[in-house]
Amino acid sequence: MRKISIISISLIILFVLIYVLVRPHPEIVSVSLISETTEITYTDIESIRIFDDAIRTVKKVRGAVDVGPPTYRMNVTYADSEVVKSSLYLDFKSKSGFLIKDSNSEKMLKLKDRSSKELTDLLSKLSTN
Template sequence: MKKKIIYMISMIVLVTVIIVMMILPKREIVSVSLFSDTATITYTDAESLQIIGDAIRTVKKVPGAVDVGPPSYRMTVTYEDSEAVQYSVYMDFQTKNGFLIKDSNSERMLDLRKKNSEELADLLAK
């Protein structure tokens, strides 16, 4: 009896999560601006925004606080509702490994997944 109840509750929760994920719209990025000591880059094309959006959506939060030096880039991501979110981008262009730090939570490192880090490094190196 208990197993059936647990199974039913689990199914209800799973179905609810799936429905909510389908209903909630993804926030669309309309532009990304990156600033460094030597360059300012703004992306508005669909392919570049997709690469950057995928990188942001798939980060892995690293536990603990970080203390790092100056970033490779400062990045402003602007969404369709005009909200702007600021990140620091740390990228090693030789190994194509990188991570982000969101300004609103500057002690938390957001590790880029390997594929996304490589794509972002290639995009920024153009």
Template sequence: MKKISIFSISIILLVILIYVFARPRPDIISVNLVSETNEITYSDSESVQIFEDAIRTVKKVRGSVDVGPPNYQMTVTYADSKVVEYSLYMDFKTKNGFLIKQSNSEKMLDLKDHNSEELADLLSKGNKE
């Protein structure tokens, strides 16, 4: 009887893990950035992939934050018509950045170094054009 219980719990946990890691994630179809001086929309697959990777791999920072105005207000539109808004903070000298989700404005989402560098490079190109 004990073996059946352990087996059942193991199967349930396995199904949950498969669901969490294998569930389809909605694709981003566009990212709109608005700064004090510029507005740009990214919808090409290469740029969208950079944003998608950056958002998917953020590290949540413990505690609350109180920061100044962001470099950009970012609106992310998903294929399932869901829209999520973020404040994007980017230091273009160090290529470090973080996001704050509008729906949870006290939590900072730190961008991983590699993603932050790619995003800073992409935004630098967009500002020159």
């Protein structure tokens, strides 16, 4: 009897793990950024990949958030028409950043270094055009 319950629990854990690893994440179709001076919408595959990687790999920062105005207001539109609104904070000198989702404005989400660099490189093109 004990052997059967161990096997059952193991199978349940295995199925949950497989679901978490292979479940599809929603597909981004566009990202709109709004600052005091600029408004741009990205729909090209490479830009969407950069934003998708950045969003999927954020790390939660402990504690409450009290920050100034964001570098950009960001609206991410998914294939199912869901729009997720966030504030994007980027430091173009240190190439670091974080975001705060409007749906949970108490939590800061730190961007990975690689993602921050890719985003700042992409968005630096705005000022050179």
